[in-house]
Amino acid sequence: MMTLQGKAWRFGDSVTTDHIAPGRYFHLRSNLPELARHALEDLRSDFASEVKKGDFIVTGKNFGLGSSREHAPTILKLAGVSAILAQSFARIFFRNAVNIGLPVVIMDTTFINEQDELEVSLEKGLVKNITNDRVAQFNPLSPELLRILQDGGLIEHVKKNGRIVV
Amino acid sequence: MEKTGQNLTEKIISRHAGKGVRPGDMVVADVDIALAQDGTAPLAIRQIEKLGSCNPDRNHLNILFMDHASPSPRKELADDHAFMRSFAKEYGATVSDVGEGICHQLIAEKYAAPGMLILGADSHTCTAGAFCAFATGMGSTDIAVAMATGKTWLRVPESIKVVLHGKLSNGVLAKDLILHIIGDIGADGATYKALEFSGYIDSLDMEQRLVMSNMAVEAGAKAGLFPADNRTLTYLQERGRAEQFNEIAPDSDAGYEKVIEYHLDSIEPTVAMPHAVDNTAPASTLSGISIDQVYIGTCTNGRLSDLETAAAILKGKRIASGVRLVVCPASREIYLKAVEKGLVSIFIEAGGLVLPPGCGPCVGIHQGILAKNEVVLSTQNRNFQGRMGNPDSSIYLASPATAAASALFGHITDPREVV
Numbered sequence: 001m002m003t004l005q006g007k008a009w010r011f012g013d014s015v016t017t018d019h020i021a022p023g024r025y026f027h028l029r030s031n032l033p034e035l036a037r038h039a040l041e042d043l044r045s046d047f048a049s050e051v052k053k054g055d056f057i058v059t060g061k062n063f064g065l066g067s068s069r070e071h072a073p074t075i076l077k078l079a080g081v082s083a084i085l086a087q088s089f090a091r092i093f094f095r096n097a098v099n100i101g102l103p104v105v106i107m108d109t110t111f112i113n114e115q116d117e118l119e120v121s122l123e124k125g126l127v128k129n130i131t132n133d134r135v136a137q138f139n140p141l142s143p144e145l146l147r148i149l150q151d152g153g154l155i156e157h158v159k160k161n162g163r164i165v166v
Numbered sequence: 167m168e169k170t171g172q173n174l175t176e177k178i179i180s181r182h183a184g185k186g187v188r189p190g191d192m193v194v195a196d197v198d199i200a201l202a203q204d205g206t207a208p209l210a211i212r213q214i215e216k217l218g219s220c221n222p223d224r225n226h227l228n229i230l231f232m233d234h235a236s237p238s239p240r241k242e243l244a245d246d247h248a249f250m251r252s253f254a255k256e257y258g259a260t261v262s263d264v265g266e267g268i269c270h271q272l273i274a275e276k277y278a279a280p281g282m283l284i285l286g287a288d289s290h291t292c293t294a295g296a297f298c299a300f301a302t303g304m305g306s307t308d309i310a311v312a313m314a315t316g317k318t319w320l321r322v323p324e325s326i327k328v329v330l331h332g333k334l335s336n337g338v339l340a341k342d343l344i345l346h347i348i349g350d351i352g353a354d355g356a357t358y359k360a361l362e363f364s365g366y367i368d369s370l371d372m373e374q375r376l377v378m379s380n381m382a383v384e385a386g387a388k389a390g391l392f393p394a395d396n397r398t399l400t401y402l403q404e405r406g407r408a409e410q411f412n413e414i415a416p417d418s419d420a421g422y423e424k425v426i427e428y429h430l431d432s433i434e435p436t437v438a439m440p441h442a443v444d445n446t447a448p449a450s451t452l453s454g455i456s457i458d459q460v461y462i463g464t465c466t467n468g469r470l471s472d473l474e475t476a477a478a479i480l481k482g483k484r485i486a487s488g489v490r491l492v493v494c495p496a497s498r499e500i501y502l503k504a505v506e507k508g509l510v511s512i513f514i515e516a517g518g519l520v521l522p523p524g525c526g527p528c529v530g531i532h533q534g535i536l537a538k539n540e541v542v543l544s545t546q547n548r549n550f551q552g553r554m555g556n557p558d559s560s561i562y563l564a565s566p567a568t569a570a571a572s573a574l575f576g577h578i579t580d581p582r583e584v585v
C-alpha cells in the first residue's frame with residue numbers, strides 16, 4: 001500500500017451514520033454515486049462537492065456511531081476520501097470500513113487542522129503534517145485487518161484466498 | 167489469579183470457533199442465522215454476486231426482511247424489494263415480505279435460541295442477545311460473506327457484567343432502565359465490548375429483556391446477553407420451539423473487564439433528550455417540553471406488552487389536541503393480537519392512528535416525518551439528528567408508558583402521574 005496524500009477535513013466528536021448517509025436518502029441506497037453527493041451534508045454542506053480524491057477525514061471520538069449501513073463508509077470512499085483518522089471509531093463502522101477497503105487510523109488527531117496537507121503511511125503507522133511540519137505515529141492495524149485492507153476489502157480477500165484468513 | 171471459567175460471550179464464540187477463546191482473540195467462527203433488511207440487503211446481494219455463489223445448505227438460515235420501507239413508499243425502494251425477491255428465488259434465501267414485521271422481532275419470534283451466533287446487516291441485531299445468542303450487527307459485506315460461506319471473522323470482545331438488583335417499580339419499564347444505564351456509561355461506554363446482564367434477571371420477562379439487549383448497541387456494545395433460563399424456555403415453549411432450548415449460564419469463576427451494578431427500585435421513568443441517547447434526564451424534570459407527535463413502536467418497544475401498557479393509559483381517554491399519536495406493532499403476530507385484545511380500537515378511539523407492522527417512521531423513510539422545529543417523543547432506540555427524516559426536528563426517547571402519558575397531556579409526562 002502506498003503512502004496516502006491529501007488535505008484534512010476536520011469534524012468533531014460523535015459523527016453518526018445519519019450524518020454521513022442521512023436516512024432521508026434511504027431510497028438512494030442502490031444509487032451510491034447519487035447518495036455520495038449527500039455525504040455529511042448536515043454537518044458541512046460543502047463537503048461532498050469540494051472534497052478531492054485522496055483527502056482525509058480527521059475527527060474526534062466515536063466516529064460512525066449508529067446504524068450498520070455500510071453505505072456510510074462506501075460513499076466516503078466513493079467521494080474520494082483515502083482514509084479516516086479518528087480518536088476512536090464506533091465498532092460497526094470500523095469493521096465496515098476495513099471490509100470495503102477504506103483505511104481507518106486510530107490516533108490523537110489534535111495536531112491536525114482543517115485543510116492541513118497530510119501524508120499517511122499505513123504500514124509504518126506514520127502521519128506527516130506537511131502544513132505545520134509535525135510528525136505523529138499510530139499503531140498500525142493488526143496484521144489480519146491489514147491483510148483484508150491490502151487485498152482490497154473482504155470480498156476480494158475471500159475471492160483471493162477462497163475463505164477468510166485471520 | 168488467572169480466571170479459568172468462561173463468560174457467556176466466550177462460551178458461545180468458543181463453540182462456533184471450535185476452540186476455547188479469550189477476549190482479544192481473532193477467530194473465524196461459524197454463523198447460524200445471517201440476516202439483512204431492505205436497506206442493507208441490496209448491497210449485500212451485490213457483494214454475494216461478486217463472490218458468485220451462495221451455500222444452498224444455508225437457504226433457511228439466510229433471511230432477507232422487507233421491513234424498513236414496508237410497504238414501499240417509492241419506486242426506487244419497490245425496485246430494491248423486487249431485487250431481493252428475485253435474488254431469493256435464484257439463490258434460495260428466505261424472504262420475510264412486506265407486512266410480516268421488523269427483522270429483530272421476527273428473529274425473536276421464529277429463530278433465536280440460546281447459544282446461536284446470529285449476524286445481521288442491521289445494528290440492532292443485538293436484540294437476540296435476550297435469548298443468550300451472541301447476536302451482533304455488521305455491514306452488508308460481512309453479511310454477504312456470512313451468507314455465502316457460513317463464516318465470519320470476529321475479535322472476541324471483553325465483557326462487562328451488569329448486575330441487576332431488585333425490581334422496577336410500577337410505571338417504570340426496562341426502557342427506563344436501559345436509558346438510565348446508557349446515560350450512566352455513555353454512548354461509547356461499551357464500545358467493542360459485550361454487556362452481560364446478570365443478578366436478579368428473573369424480574370425481567372423476555373419482552374423486557376429484548377428491550378435491554380436491543381439497546382446495548384446504543385452504548386457501543388457488540389452484543390448484550392442474558393443467560394438462558396426458565397423465562398427463555400417458556401417463551402420458546404409458547405412458540406413450539408422448546409427443543410431449541412439449552413440452559414446457558416456463565417461459569418461462576420468467569421472473568422469480566424468490569425462489573426457495574428444497578429438497583430432497579432431506584433430507577434425512574436427516564437428520557438433521552440436530543441440528539442444523543444446518553445443525554446438522559448428523569449421524565450419528571452421535563453414537563454416543560456411540549457410535543458407534536460408521539461410514536462409508539464419499533465424493534466425496541468413495539469411488542470404486545472408495550473402496546474398493552476400504552477393502551478391501559480389511553481383507554482377511554484383522548485390525546486391532547488395538537489398532538490399526533492402514531493402506533494406501529496412490530497410484527498404481524500403482535501398486530502393480530504392487538505386487534506383481538508381491542509388495543510387497536512383503544513388507540514384509534516383515543517385519537518391515534520395505527521400503521522402496518524414494520525419500522526414505521528423510526529428511520530425517516532416514511533409514515534410520520536416531522537416538520538421543521540417539531541418535537542417527537544418516540545419509543546425507539548435512537549434520537550440522532552435527522553434520524554426521523556428531518557434534521558431540524560427534535561427526538562426524545564422514552565418508554566411506552568411515558569409516551570402514552572405524554573400523548574394525553576401534550577408535554578413530556580412522568581407516567582406515574584397517570585398509572
Ligand code: SF4
Binds near residue numbers: 288
Ligand atoms: S425499528 Fe428502527 S431501529 Fe428497529 S430495525 Fe427498524 S429502523 Fe432499525
